[in-house]
Amino acid sequence: MAALAAEAGGGAAAKKRFLVISGPNLNLLGSRKTSIYGRGSLDDIHEGLRARSAKLGVEVECEQHNSEGRIIDSLQGAPGRFDGVIINAGALAHYSYALRSAIGAMLLPCLEVFISNVHAREEFRHQSVIAAVCVGVIGGFGKTSYLLALDALANLTKD
DSSP, X not given: OXXXXXHTTOOSOOOOEEEEEEOTTGGGTTTSOHHHHOSOOHHHHHHHHHHXXXXXXXXXXXXXXXXXXXXXXXXXXXXXXXXXXXXXXXXXXXXXXXXXXXXXXHOSOEEEEESSOGGGSOGGGGOOSSGGGSSEEEESXXXXXXXXXXXXXXXXXXX
16 A cells, blocks of 8 residues: 555555454443443454554544454455454454354464453453464453553564
8 A cells, every 4th residue: 555655656655454343242441341341442452453553643433332243344455444353342252163263264463362361261261363464462451451452563563
């Protein structure tokens, strides 16, 4: 995109665009298991991401879906529109091979995010089937995990 803008005489590089997907039950943040997930809402996380993206000179589009199919549709639509993806797949991270396949097929850098430290929780949470097709995993820092992922993705995709 930057090359096209320069050729057209614009000279300015296009801003990097990132898709942020939050999965099942993350719409309940702030009211669900606050001792684990904190009191902030998903809207608070999205506001924080928009503020951080402005400082980084990038753009973010935030989505939340409770169904696996909607998440897969978003991932399939990401190439050509976005430069990378941040995903908190919720419980789907632990068993969704369809989600793993969709992430691998999109050929964009994808960072997996967890709000809690999944390794300090139940055994079934210790394994993520999507981690292997993501460029990294960030978790255990509460809602800051999303901001750290945005920082990392912006750095990874620098020209």
